[in-house]
Amino acid sequence: MSPVTPKTGMDVLREKKLARKGGLGREHAANKIALAILWLAAGITVAALAVILIYVIVRGIGVISPSFIFTWPHGVNSEGGIWPTIVSTLYCTLLSMLFTTPIAILAAVYLAEYAKQGRVVRIIRFAADSLASVPSIVMGLFGLTFFVEAMHIPMSMLSAAMALTLLMLPIVMRTTEEAIRAVPRYIRWGSYGLGATKWQTVSRVVLPTAMPRIITGLVLALGRAIGETAVVFYTMGLAINLPLLPTESGRSMAVHLYLMAVEGINLPAAYGTAFLLMVIILALNMGARWIAKRYHRRMETKK
Amino acid sequence: MHRIGTRSGTRPPFRPGTRLRALCHARHARLSPCVAAGLLVLILGASCVLVAGCSGDKRHVDSITVSGSTTILPIAEQAAEDFQKQHADTSILVSGMGSSAGIEAVGVTHTADIGTTSRELKDDETQLDLDMIPIANDGIAVIVHPDNPINGLSTNEIRQIFAGRITNWSQVGGADIPITLINRDEASGTRDAFATTIMQNAPFEIDAVVLPGTGQVREVVTRTPGAIGYISVGFVAPRFVDTPVKALIVDGIEPTEENIATGRYPLSRKLYFLMPKHPSILAEQYLQYVLSSEVQEGAVRDAGFLPVISGNLNLPTGSTSQSSGDK
Amino acid sequence: MSDSGNKTGKLVMVSRATQVKEAALATLFFICAFVAVLAVFLIFAFVAWKASPLFSQIGLWDFLTGTQWSVEDNIYGIVPFLLGSLIVTAGALIIGAPLAVLTSVFLSEIAKPRVRNIIRPAVELLAGIPSVVYGFFGVVVVAPLVARAGGGAGFGPLTGWIILSIMIVPTIATLSEDALKSIPMGIREASFAMGATQWQTIYKVVLPAAKIGIIDAVILGMGRAIGETMAVLMVVGNAPQLFAGINAPISTLTSQIVLGMSYSSGLHRTALFGMAAILFLISMALVLTVRLMARDQKRKTKKKDKRL
Numbered sequence: 001m002s003p004v005t006p007k008t009g010m011d012v013l014r015e016k017k018l019a020r021k022g023g024l025g026r027e028h029a030a031n032k033i034a035l036a037i038l039w040l041a042a043g044i045t046v047a048a049l050a051v052i053l054i055y056v057i058v059r060g061i062g063v064i065s066p067s068f069i070f071t072w073p074h075g076v077n078s079e080g081g082i083w084p085t086i087v088s089t090l091y092c093t094l095l096s097m098l099f100t101t102p103i104a105i106l107a108a109v110y111l112a113e114y115a116k117q118g119r120v121v122r123i124i125r126f127a128a129d130s131l132a133s134v135p136s137i138v139m140g141l142f143g144l145t146f147f148v149e150a151m152h153i154p155m156s157m158l159s160a161a162m163a164l165t166l167l168m169l170p171i172v173m174r175t176t177e178e179a180i181r182a183v184p185r186y187i188r189w190g191s192y193g194l195g196a197t198k199w200q201t202v203s204r205v206v207l208p209t210a211m212p213r214i215i216t217g218l219v220l221a222l223g224r225a226i227g228e229t230a231v232v233f234y235t236m237g238l239a240i241n242l243p244l245l246p247t248e249s250g251r252s253m254a255v256h257l258y259l260m261a262v263e264g265i266n267l268p269a270a271y272g273t274a275f276l277l278m279v280i281i282l283a284l285n286m287g288a289r290w291i292a293k294r295y296h297r298r299m300e301t302k303k
Numbered sequence: 304m305h306r307i308g309t310r311s312g313t314r315p316p317f318r319p320g321t322r323l324r325a326l327c328h329a330r331h332a333r334l335s336p337c338v339a340a341g342l343l344v345l346i347l348g349a350s351c352v353l354v355a356g357c358s359g360d361k362r363h364v365d366s367i368t369v370s371g372s373t374t375i376l377p378i379a380e381q382a383a384e385d386f387q388k389q390h391a392d393t394s395i396l397v398s399g400m401g402s403s404a405g406i407e408a409v410g411v412t413h414t415a416d417i418g419t420t421s422r423e424l425k426d427d428e429t430q431l432d433l434d435m436i437p438i439a440n441d442g443i444a445v446i447v448h449p450d451n452p453i454n455g456l457s458t459n460e461i462r463q464i465f466a467g468r469i470t471n472w473s474q475v476g477g478a479d480i481p482i483t484l485i486n487r488d489e490a491s492g493t494r495d496a497f498a499t500t501i502m503q504n505a506p507f508e509i510d511a512v513v514l515p516g517t518g519q520v521r522e523v524v525t526r527t528p529g530a531i532g533y534i535s536v537g538f539v540a541p542r543f544v545d546t547p548v549k550a551l552i553v554d555g556i557e558p559t560e561e562n563i564a565t566g567r568y569p570l571s572r573k574l575y576f577l578m579p580k581h582p583s584i585l586a587e588q589y590l591q592y593v594l595s596s597e598v599q600e601g602a603v604r605d606a607g608f609l610p611v612i613s614g615n616l617n618l619p620t621g622s623t624s625q626s627s628g629d630k
Numbered sequence: 631m632s633d634s635g636n637k638t639g640k641l642v643m644v645s646r647a648t649q650v651k652e653a654a655l656a657t658l659f660f661i662c663a664f665v666a667v668l669a670v671f672l673i674f675a676f677v678a679w680k681a682s683p684l685f686s687q688i689g690l691w692d693f694l695t696g697t698q699w700s701v702e703d704n705i706y707g708i709v710p711f712l713l714g715s716l717i718v719t720a721g722a723l724i725i726g727a728p729l730a731v732l733t734s735v736f737l738s739e740i741a742k743p744r745v746r747n748i749i750r751p752a753v754e755l756l757a758g759i760p761s762v763v764y765g766f767f768g769v770v771v772v773a774p775l776v777a778r779a780g781g782g783a784g785f786g787p788l789t790g791w792i793i794l795s796i797m798i799v800p801t802i803a804t805l806s807e808d809a810l811k812s813i814p815m816g817i818r819e820a821s822f823a824m825g826a827t828q829w830q831t832i833y834k835v836v837l838p839a840a841k842i843g844i845i846d847a848v849i850l851g852m853g854r855a856i857g858e859t860m861a862v863l864m865v866v867g868n869a870p871q872l873f874a875g876i877n878a879p880i881s882t883l884t885s886q887i888v889l890g891m892s893y894s895s896g897l898h899r900t901a902l903f904g905m906a907a908i909l910f911l912i913s914m915a916l917v918l919t920v921r922l923m924a925r926d927q928k929r930k931t932k933k934k935d936k937r938l
Contacts (some may be wrong), residue, residue, distance in 0.1 A: 027827050034829035038740055041732030043750050045803070048796045049756045052767050074384060103662045110659035126921060127667040133850070133913045134673060135857025136761075137884050138906045141891070142673045155398075155764055166669050173666065197648055199655050220758075227760025230888065232858045239398050240380065249396060254762045258860060261766040262516030267544070274763050285758045289751065372891075477828035488868065489701055490893035506700070512783045512879045513868035515889060519769065526774055527783050541916050 053278070060275025063268050069276070073240060079266065082273055084242045088157070088250030091243050092236060093225045095161035100168045101218060105207070107169075108176035113202055132170035139167060140234035147235060155237035158246040163235045167228060168221040175217025179210035212295035221289040223281045229254040253277050365585045366394040371405015371419035372541050374492040374535070375574050378439060379419055381602035382593045389592075393585060401490045409433065409577050412527050416586045418577035419591045421492030422499070433577045438593050439608040442536040443497055444550035444569035446521070453477045455552030458569050461501050464485035464531060467508025472529060484511035485520050485532030493517070495570045517607075524548050533570075535561065537607020574608065633656060677910055681903035688897070693904060699870040701890070706901040711869050715879040717873055718862060719855040726795030726855075727848045730802035734847075737803070738810040739832050750807075753804045757800030765864035768793040773865060780877040785867030788876040793865055794855050802851035806813075809843020810836060842927045846920045853916040859884040883909055 071081035107124075115121045143163030153159045183206050191201040207214075229252075237249040238259070251259075253273055260270035369379050376399030383395035400408075402420040409418030410431030424435070445461055447453060456464075456475060463469040464482060473479045486507055487494035498504060514520050520532040525546040536558050539550045550558055553569050562568040576590055592598060599610035684693055688706050694827070696707015726738050731754065737746055772792050777784030813836055821831040837844070867879020868889055881889075883905045 027830065031829040033838045034833070037742060037783065038732050040735040041729050042741070044729060044735045045799055046749055046752045047755070048799070049752045051758065051913035052763070052796075053755075055771060056763065072384070074381070103665055103714055106659045107665065110656075110663040114656050114659055115663070119843035124663050124667055126917070129916050129917045129921070130670050131666050131673075133853045133857070133917050134670070135859065135884060135909045135913060137671065137857070137859040137887050138677060138910050138913075141680075141887070141903065141906050150676070166673075169669070171668060173663075173938050183894060196651055199652055199871065223758050227758070227762070229760065229762045233888075234891070237398055239396050241396065249398070250916040254760055257766060258762045258864075259516075261519075261762070261769055261864065262514070263518040267518075267770075270766065274766055277760060278763060281758050281760065285755055289754075403893050403895065407895070443755075481781075485783060486869075488889045490889065504702070506702070509871045510869050510874055510878060512785045513881070513889070514785075515863070515868075515869075522769075523783050523785075527777060530783060 056271070056274050056278055059271040060273075060278075063272030064275060070243065072242075079269070082253065082256060082269070083274070084240050085251050085253045085273070086276070087242055087258040088236070089226055089252040089254070091246075091250070092157045092160040092232070092252065093164065093222055095157055095246060096164035096168060096225055097218065098173055099161060099165040100221070103165070104169050104172035104175055105176050105214065108173050108180060109202055109207070111173070112177045112180040113198070113206065128170040128173050132174070134166075136167070136228060136230040138294070139163060139233045142166075143231060143235035154247055155235060155249050156245075156247045157236065157243050157250060160232050160236035160252075161246070163231045164225045167231060168225050170212075171221040171224065172217055175220070176210070176214045179213035179217065180206060182213065183209045195265060216288040216292045217270055219284050219291070223284040223288075226284070227254055227277065227281055228250075229258055233258075253280075269270055314594050323418040328578075363392050364392050365398065365583075367416035367583060367586050367589065368396045368398070368408075368414065368425070369417040369419060369589075370398045370400055370408045370415040371417075371577070372402040372421040372492045372574070373399035373490070374402075374421040374441070375399070377595070377606040378574075378598070378602050378608065379417075381605070382589070382598045385597070385602075386589055388460055391590070395585075395589060398431060402492050402495070405567060406431070406433075406577060409579065416578070416583055417589070417592075419575065420577060421572065421574050422495045432580060434582075436576045436578065436590065436594075437573040437609055437611050438576050438590075439574040439603045439606075440564050441496075441572050441598075441608045442556050442558045442568050443493060443500075443533050443572070444536045444539050445531065445533050445570070446524050446539065446548040446550055447531050448524060449547045450528060451477060451548045451549060453551065454549075455555065458501055458554050461553065462503070462505060465497075465502060465507055465511070466505050467510070480529040483527050483530040484508055485518065485523055485530050486511035486513050487517075487533070488513050488515045491535065492514075493535060497570065500570050500572070521548060522546070535607040537604065537609070541607065562607055573611070659920065674910055675909075677903055677907045681900060681907045683897070683900045684904045688901065688904075693901070697872065699886075701894075701898050704897055706807045706897070706903070706904075708883070708905055710872055711881055711886050711905065712908075713873060714866070715882040715884070716855055717787050717880065718866060718882055719795060719852060720922065721787055721791035722794035722798055722855045723852055725791055725852060726798045727802055729795065730799040730851065731806050731848075733799065733846055734803045734807035734810060734844075735837070738807050739836060740828070746858045753800050753803050756796070757804070757833060761797065761858060761861040762864075764793050764797055765861035768865035782877045783867070783879075784877075785865060785879050786875070786877045787866065787873070787880055789865040790862055790882075791876075793861050794858060797858060797861060798851040798855050801854050802847045804838075805847035805850060806844045809840040809847060812843065841925055846923060847937055849916050849920050853913050855882065856912055856916075859888060863888050 029091060069086065070083050072083055073085075074080045111121060111124065115124075140163070142160060147153050147159040147162055148155055153162075169238075182296045187205055187209060188201055191205045196205070232252045233255050236252060236255070238251050238255060239249045241248060241250045243250045254277060257273045259279060260266060260273060307461050356599050369383065376397065379397045387393055387395060402422050405415065405418035406424065406428050407418075408415035410428065410433050417432070421441070424431075424433075445456065451472070452479055454474060460469065460475050464475070465484060465486070467484075469482065470473060471479060471481055480579070487497075499521065512523070514523065517534045517538050520534050521538055521544075524530045524532045525548055536550070539548060539558075552558075556562050558568050558570070563571045576593070578586060580591065582590075594611070596610075603610055684690065693706060693708060694712075695709060696705065697709045698705050698707050699710060733749070737750055741749060768789055773784035773789050776782070776786075776789045776792075779929075780788065799881055817835055817839060818831055821835040826834070862882055863885035866882060866885060868877035868881045868885050869883050870886070871879075887902050890898060925930055
């Protein structure tokens with residue numbers, strides 16, 4: 001990563017010189033105040049995260065136990081565990097990953113390597129951006145009317161996975177395209193120079209090189225899909241069920257948390273669910289970060 | 304990984320030689336798309352086999368769908384869970400989408416075997432030719448903050464409050480605190496029952512806070528001194544929470560179990576299962592189980608409701624004792 | 631951008647079969663890329679189709695300008711929800727946007743790598759927290775605090791603003807940081823060389839240069855705020871009334887759709903889909919705005935380059 005910040009030591013020197021000259025005291029003070037405000041803003045942002053994290057961890061960690069994770073909820077107020085919701089969540093997000101990955105990567109290959117910049121690409125890009133900004137509730141209603149009502153797929157893992165695919169597609173497309181574009185041009189030249197066709201170049205040189213960043217993007221999108229509520233609410237249903245077939249209904253962790261939070265009779269279970277949900281998503285984020293970092297370091301050492 | 308790359312590289316023009324590999328920075332991280340595609344096919348294949356295997360197993364499983372009122376959802380879910388434990392190879396899928404959806408599911412679209420409703424049928428719905436079986440009694444408690452000196456209100460006063468005509472507790476003899484109205488969302492069966500019995504379909508004041516769940520209503524009333532809301536009687540003092548709320552005496556009648564069962568308490572209602580005239584055997588068994596004392600004293604009470612008195616039942620066949628002998 | 635790929639393909643002798651294969655693959659890729667276009671089209675088509683009875687049965691004008699919403703009386707005017715969405719979004723932007731932009735300036739201009747390596751991941755993690763967790767946090771922590779401070783039950787625009795502004799910070803901050811990073815180092819150095827302080831450089835040189843990118847970031851953050859559903863539903867109080875104070879419950883387009891959907895039928899459902907269609911159009915309009923601004927910017931820089 002290229003150093004973006006100017007050398008701070010130099011800045012300090014320069015400021016001191018200016019201050020000594022006199023007459024610039026006001027600028028100097030303004031500078032100090034402004035910098036303090038910037039520090040404050042960053043501090044508030046981090047504090048917001050810290051407060052939410054700490055709150056959920058403190059209230060949730062006591063609830064977590066092997067039995068909370070691995071047993072079924074029982075009783076009308078969902079005592080016991082949340083195992084079926086964990087399985088449902090992972091089932092449908094992994095299924096949607098299975099749909100998303102090939103489509104998104106090939107689409108990104110098209111945009112980055114094949115397409116001539118022009119009207120068609122502009123339309124595709126605009127569509128991808130629009131898809132990324134479609135509110136999740138609209139996506140949920142679409143999933144309900146299209147997959148469930150029009151295509152007669154029951155509220156199930158499959159419907160939810162397909163709706164989530166639409167959600168993840170633009171994210172993965174974008175990160176993959178960026179990853180492909182970040183592959184140095186000369187690597188391609190080398191491949192072409194050896195007589196490779198375009199697809200050979202893409203499949204054996206460009207994609208493998210870009211793979212760590214592509215995986216990072218996929219993992220981040222997966223995190224987004226796991227936390228999604230509104231879409232899943234209308235396409236997967238609410239039944240507590242351990243899904244085996246993709247056409248079975250279930251209840252995701254996020255939906256379970258929502259129901260626990262509004263019904264609120266059994267708040268400890270809600271805290272526990274929130275905690276686990278956060279842990280899974282944070283783990284995915286950290287994992288993505290780790291992949292990126294490892295890849296980055298290797299790149300550095302190669303140089 | 305590398306070997307595969309070389310082998311497939313024997314096709315006409317392309318031979319990934321050493322020079323090319325030297326060019327590739329991230330050689331260590333190479334995951335050939337061929338391998339990736341192979342993996343994908345493998346996963347897909349495996350899941351197909353799995354699915355086929357499972358569907359083979361599932362062929363003998365009897366299955367029914369129960370859907371409808373979110374009020375009844377907890378009872379139906381719990382009963383389904385226990386029922387499935389006692390009867391292997393049965394599957395009872397329970398979902399809560401609201402009473403209207405439940406009535407439609409069992410009566411119109413036939414996507415459910417049993418519909419559940421916490422309200423009486425509307426005119427057009429009575430023509431659907433469904434059996435209506437009460438499975439629990441419910442009383443709605445009007446709740447206020449425990450520090451509120453008011454102990455009871457008349458139906459009329461409650462109506463005036465929720466219609467927005469009484470806006471301060473001093474107007475009904477309480478302290479000088481503005482009333483904070485807590486309402487339920489329109490999908491709620493509890494709101495529906497409250498609207499019919501108390502409001503007599505007069506409009507609710509629209510500046511009331513609308514909350515989508517019983518728990519939230521209770522929680523907000525607990526911490527807001529001027530608040531008034533309504534929840535099922537069983538949730539006034541559930542065992543999960545130690546925060547208190549006060550249930551009001553309505554028209555001089557306390558919301559006790561007896562008063563609700565007899566219907567003397569003004570905010571009483573019944574919860575129903577709706578079934579077609581000729582239900583499947585499994586649906587019938589499930590209903591019997593729900594009416595057994597095991598569920599009535601267990602799940603029904605846990606869910607904040609009261610057991611139905613078995614004498615009032617107009618069951619198509621059998622009695623509750625039969626199903627308990629079953630297991 | 632002349633990628634040598636296209637030309638190379640023609641230069642090398644390849645067999646007919648390879649050529650056909652290459653063409654087939656290119657077509658496959660195009661189809662995959664076109665899935666996005668198809669999806670957007672389908673989403674709009676289906677939502678609009680479900681909402682279409684609205685024109686004949688409610689009337690577009692009554693729907694858009696009616697201030698009363700009553701399912702019992704079959705009156706569907708969505709002004710309370712339009713206004714509610716607007717108020718909640720505007721407030722969240724007023725709090726969240728400056729916070730996010732300042733954070734991004736801090737990250738790109740001031741923070742030393744060590745500090746940056748703590749704050750940037752924090753911002754990204756903030757983006758990863760599911761909205762239902764934010765909503766839950768709002769219900770159990772923020773709403774009681776707001777209630778204690780302002781009376782009432784603690785549900786309303788104020789609670790919504792607090793939760794939503796935290797939620798949009800990461801969206802805006804990361805995009806705006808990208809914009810700041812794309813400003814060439816030389817501009818800053820020139821400013822320092824002329825004796826400007828760090829703040830003067832940021833305020834008079836860097837921020838104006840990155841203006842368009844930052845505005846884009848804010849617009850996309852706005853899109854996120856308008857479309858946010860679960861968290862908003864849980865904290866705004868959902869009363870279908872016009873704005874009555876920052877502590878009085880209001881309702882938004884998104885929250886009303888969720889509350890109504892589970893039991894809606896007939897005209898009510900049509901109205902809810904109409905609201906979904908409006909949400910869709912708003913989000914499209916925001917993306918389009920960003921697009922047009924970017925194009926405008928490109929044209930301007932081109933002109934400048936020519937003059938030079």
